Amino acid sequence: MELVKIYQCLCDVTRLRLLHVLTQGPLCVCDFQTVLAEPQVKISKHLGYLRTRGLVEATRRGNWMVYALPAKPSAELRANLACLQDCVAEDARFQRDLARLRRLDSTCAVAKAGGVSAPATGRKRCC
Amino acid sequence: MELVKIYQCLCDVTRLRLLHVLTQGPLCVCDFQTVLAEPQVKISKHLGYLRTRGLVEATRRGNWMVYALPAKPSAELRANLACLQDCVAEDARFQRDLARLRRLDSTCAVAKAGGVSAPATGRKRCC
DNA sequence: GATCTATATTCTTATATGGGAATACGGTCG
DNA sequence: CGACCGTATTCCCATATAAGAATATAGATC
Numbered sequence: 001m002e003l004v005k006i007y008q009c010l011c012d013v014t015r016l017r018l019l020h021v022l023t024q025g026p027l028c029v030c031d032f033q034t035v036l037a038e039p040q041v042k043i044s045k046h047l048g049y050l051r052t053r054g055l056v057e058a059t060r061r062g063n064w065m066v067y068a069l070p071a072k073p074s075a076e077l078r079a080n081l082a083c084l085q086d087c088v089a090e091d092a093r094f095q096r097d098l099a100r101l102r103r104l105d106s107t108c109a110v111a112k113a114g115g116v117s118a119p120a121t122g123r124k125r126c127c
Numbered sequence: 128m129e130l131v132k133i134y135q136c137l138c139d140v141t142r143l144r145l146l147h148v149l150t151q152g153p154l155c156v157c158d159f160q161t162v163l164a165e166p167q168v169k170i171s172k173h174l175g176y177l178r179t180r181g182l183v184e185a186t187r188r189g190n191w192m193v194y195a196l197p198a199k200p201s202a203e204l205r206a207n208l209a210c211l212q213d214c215v216a217e218d219a220r221f222q223r224d225l226a227r228l229r230r231l232d233s234t235c236a237v238a239k240a241g242g243v244s245a246p247a248t249g250r251k252r253c254c
Numbered sequence: 255g256a257t258c259t260a261t262a263t264t265c266t267t268a269t270a271t272g273g274g275a276a277t278a279c280g281g282t283c284g
Numbered sequence: 285c286g287a288c289c290g291t292a293t294t295c296c297c298a299t300a301t302a303a304g305a306a307t308a309t310a311g312a313t314c
Contacts, residue, residue, distance in 0.1 A: 011134035076214045083210045087203045190260045
């Protein structure tokens with residue numbers, strides 16, 4: 001039963017946060033680390049979990065692995081992702097993730113515009 | 128996080144079926160046994176699981192324990208139950224459960240009307 | 255009070271899970 | 285080719301889970 005598999009994926013906070021962030025667009029592991037503020041192993045493992053179950057897709061882009069929601073999500077997945085978004089609309093933790101994502105995106109945009117070569121931390125971005 | 132708890136409850140087929148049937152109205156354990164065609168222990172344990180997590184409520188009625196969805200479900204629960212109903216609308220297994228439930232209800236109605244005292248099987252109902 | 259009925263609980267076993275530390279792997283760049 | 289970076293995997297531990305058999309409990313009925 002496809003649906004149960006979806007719920008199994010949804011029943012961990014980290015995975016919920018991953019999927020929630022992914023509704024905003026594809027992202028690589030290192031950016032997830034920043035956005036969720038969780039260690040690499042944790043992120044990577046949960047993405048792997050989601051991937052083997054078909055809830056996310058991954059493509060390599062040089063050193064980076066970019067994860068995204070499936071190109072053609074099943075009706076069940078679509079319904080549940082929509083439901084999830086609804087449910088966390090007012091949840092502080094999930095909104096904090098989105099805030100950090102936006103911050104990431106904006107520094108990325110600046111970098112793209114040639115404004116600065118790299119953020120103060122010296123961390124390389126994979127924009 | 129309330130939401131995760133809900134998903135944890137939803138990630139087992141038996142519990143999904145229980146909740147799905149409950150959207151049609153309260154039911155006692157023995158009727159669940161008939162409707163789901165699953166052993167008593169299984170039904171009872173999963174209902175217990177749901178109960179301790181607040182997804183269902185129980186009231187004793189003589190020998191019978193009648194389970195029902197919460198009188199005031201949280202917004203998250205309501206959203207997810209609606210989503211669930213949507214998702215299983217065309218699923219054979221879940222619809223079979225509903226069919227058996229209706230059959231139960233009708234024999235119950237007959238019994239109430241004084242038509243027959245008990246079904247052919249001799250099984251007592253808790254209508 | 256003895257018995258029956260519906261339901262819950264305990265015990266056991268097998269399996270899945272989440273997390274972290276350390277390590278392996280695939281690509282890139284000098 | 286060798287160092288480096290981002291990511292995945294392995295190993296280990298603690299904990300949760302599902303299922304069934306057997307047993308206990310609460311309430312009804314005679």
